[in-house]
Amino acid sequence: MKKNDLILAAAIIAAAAVILAIQFFRQDNGEQHVVVTVDGDVFGTYDLAENQTIEIGKTNRLVIENGNARMEWADCPDQICVNHKAVDKNGESIICLPNKVVVSVEGSKTSSLDGIAQ
Amino acid sequence: MKDSEVGRVKNRAAYFGIFTALALIFSYVETLIPIRFGTPGIKLGLANLVTVIVLFRTGWKDALLLSVTRIILAGFMFGSLFSIVYSLAGGILSLAVMALLERTGKFSTAGVSMAGGVSHNIGQLVVAMAAVKTYQVGYYLPVLLAAGLITGALIGAVAGEVLKRIRNIERI
Ligand SMILES: [Zn+2]
Numbered sequence: 639m640k641k642n643d644l645i646l647a648a649a650i651i652a653a654a655a656v657i658l659a660i661q662f663f664r665q666d667n668g669e670q671h672v673v674v675t676v677d678g679d680v681f682g683t684y685d686l687a688e689n690q691t692i693e694i695g696k697t698n699r700l701v702i703e704n705g706n707a708r709m710e711w712a713d714c715p716d717q718i719c720v721n722h723k724a725v726d727k728n729g730e731s732i733i734c735l736p737n738k739v740v741v742s743v744e745g746s747k748t749s750s751l752d753g754i755a756q
Numbered sequence: 757m758k759d760s761e762v763g764r765v766k767n768r769a770a771y772f773g774i775f776t777a778l779a780l781i782f783s784y785v786e787t788l789i790p791i792r793f794g795t796p797g798i799k800l801g802l803a804n805l806v807t808v809i810v811l812f813r814t815g816w817k818d819a820l821l822l823s824v825t826r827i828i829l830a831g832f833m834f835g836s837l838f839s840i841v842y843s844l845a846g847g848i849l850s851l852a853v854m855a856l857l858e859r860t861g862k863f864s865t866a867g868v869s870m871a872g873g874v875s876h877n878i879g880q881l882v883v884a885m886a887a888v889k890t891y892q893v894g895y896y897l898p899v900l901l902a903a904g905l906i907t908g909a910l911i912g913a914v915a916g917e918v919l920k921r922i923r924n925i926e927r928i
Contacts, residue, residue, distance in 0.1 A: 643867030647905060650874055654901040661895065678889025715836060729895040733888055736838060740890045 661729055668745055670728065672707045674700065677738040686726065686743060697737040707741060709734065772818065776825055779806040783830040801873055801907050803830070807851065808869045808915040813922070816855035823847045842883050849879035865919065866912035873908025874901055 670686040674694055681694060684702060691710070692700040698719065699711040706726035709719040712734055719734035731742035782802035803826055811819040827847050831840035854872040857863050863871075877900035885891055 640862070640864045640867060642862045643864055643870065646863065646867050647870060647909070650870070650901055650905045654898040654905075657901075658898045661898075675888070675890055716839075731890075731895060733884065733890075735842075735884060735887055736836075738888050740888045742890075742895075 664728065670726075671744050672700070672702060673742050673744050675740045675742075681739075694739055695737075698734055698739050700741055707732070707743065709741065712737065712739075768814075771814075772822065775806050775810055775822055776829075779803045779822060779826040780829055780833075782806065783826060784834060787834045801876065801911055804850070804869070804872065804876070804908075805911050805915055805918075807847075808854070808865055808872070808912060809918055809922075811851070811854055811858060811868075812865060812915070812919055816851065816858075819855070820848075820851055823851055838887075842880055842887075845883040846876040846879040850876035864912070865916040866909050869912025869915060870905055870908035873906075873911065874904035876908075877901070877904040 672684045672686050674681040674684070674692065676695065682692065684690060684692060686702060686705060686707065688702065689704070690702050692702070694700055697713050698709060701708055701710045706724040708724040709722060709732050712719050714734050714736040716736060719732050719737075719739070722732045725732055725741070725743050728743055728745040731740055733740050780803075782805065786802050803823075806826075807819050807823045810822050824844070824847070827843045828840060831837070831843065835843075850872040853875040854868050857868045857871050878897075881897065881900055
């Protein structure tokens with residue numbers, strides 16, 4: 639290891655820490671929704687507090703239960719989305735790359751900010 | 757061509773074959789390891805070990821040829837067409853960054869490979885974002901940065917040791 643290696647490592651850690659800090663302070667405890675998009679288009683928005691099962695087309699099945707969302711079933715070959723842990727924090731998402739499905743958790747605050755921005 | 761030149765060309769082809777085979781084995785081993793970081797794009801990067809060794813030994817051109825060959829072959833054998841595109845984005849970006857850092861001569865294999873690991877993950881993240889047409893995926897950036905740093909440093913340290921031993925063998 640050279641001194642420059644350590645400087646590089648420190649810079650990478652600092653960048654990760656800054657992004658983490660921004661994410662941490664952006665979170666709020668308000669109402670949370672689950673936004674599902676397919677190929678970039680919004681498929682639907684669901685309340686994270688309400689238990690429900692959502693069929694996303696014929697390719698994926700999402701379950702919202704006890705305040706978190708998980709992909710219960712998918713026809714994709716890699717099954718990364720199904721093995722992904724349940725999500726419940728703002729900004730967290732489950733992605734099914736083969737089916738182009740994105741499930742993300744959003745807070746009420748961020749979505750109203752988005753509304754203003756548009 | 758002189759005899760010694762013929763020998764060198766043959767030698768180079770043989771080395772390339774061995775390294776490609778090794779990289780493929782590592783790619784395969786990686787598909788068997790049930791490490792799931794819960795995020796697309798995070799891998800141990802075992803195959804990258806071979807790329808780093810070749811980069812330091814014979815230069816970026818061989819390393820590029822090797823990693824493109826490895827990604828395409830591995831994609832056909834254990835992946836899909838999409839996994840090829842996905843891996844190429846990470847692999848080429850990572851190699852470009854590593855080649856630049858290696859040229860400066862200011863970093864050891866560990867530092868170069870660290871930067872490679874991080875840029876590999878960033879390249880894959882960008883492709884993932886483009887594929888799903890969403891920018892939510894950025895949530896995982898800190899995890900991807902940390903993972904690239906750790907796996908890259910480990911791979912680089914091992915590559916450094918291997919290079920040292922190869923040099924010792926050649927001296928005998
Ligand atoms: Zn999936």
